[in-house]
Amino acid sequence: MVGVRVLGITGPKKAAKAAPATGKSARYYPADDIPRPKHSRAKKHNAPKVRASITPGTVCILLSGRFRGKRVVCLKSLESGLLLVSGPYKVNGVPLRRVNQRYVIATSTKLDVSKVDVSKINDAYFARVESANKEGEEEFFANDAPKPAIVSDQRKADQKTVDAALMKVVESTPLLKNYLGSNFSLKKHDRPHKMVF
Incomplete structure (x- = not known):
């Protein structure tokens, strides 16, 4: 009787159900x-929780990257969980950039940055723009000299507006x-775990 049922199977759904039951x-x-x-199984992950010691206006010390050892002002936390910081650029050369909170020491120094407008700056603001003219294989291997980074005029204008408001507070x-x-920086006998920042 089981063999008769298998012969009568038509359609993909019935065949898929009958195959494990009959073994054929x-x-x-x-x-x-x-x-x-x-x-x-991927689901939407919420942004990481920012430490309570890091609030807009907190002066932070960068621990890694190109500007490690620099003191910067935290302007806000972005949707991705990264922090938006600035030097200001006029003071120590650190531009508007995103920083992971793991690589930051929050100090007890805080500034009033309520008048600094950074509402337009988000994660999409820092997305890379691919250049229209991609170099070929020969040009890639021929030019060993690093190419200078090109900063857009929009970024320069935004940096100036943020720095102008920030410098008023700093000065x-x-x-x-x-x-x-x-x-x-740390010296030979400094004990960072006992320091109060």
Whole structure:
């Protein structure tokens, strides 16, 4: 009786159900290979929680990257969980950039950055723009000299507006400009775990 049922199977769904039950291969084969979408367990991840010590206006010390040892001002936390910081550029040469909070020491120095407008700056602002003229293989190997980074006029204008508002706050506080301009470093007998920043 079981064999009679298998002969009567028609259609892909019935064949797929009957195959494991009977142990026989399905008699229906699709004419084309239809790609099935793979089951994805990925879900939308929320942005990492920012430490309580890091708030807009907190002076932070960068621990890695090109500007390690520099003191910067945290302007806000972005949707990705990264921090938007600036030097300001006039004081220590650190432009508007994103920084992971793991590579930052938050100090007890805080500034009032409520008048600094950074509402337009988000994660998409820092997306890379691919150049229209891509170099070929010969040009790639021929030019060993590194090419200078080209900063757009929009970024330069945004940097100036942010720095102008930030410099008013910095210059109103005594010795803050010198503090932001100095680099952080550890000496031989310094104990960072006992330091109060």
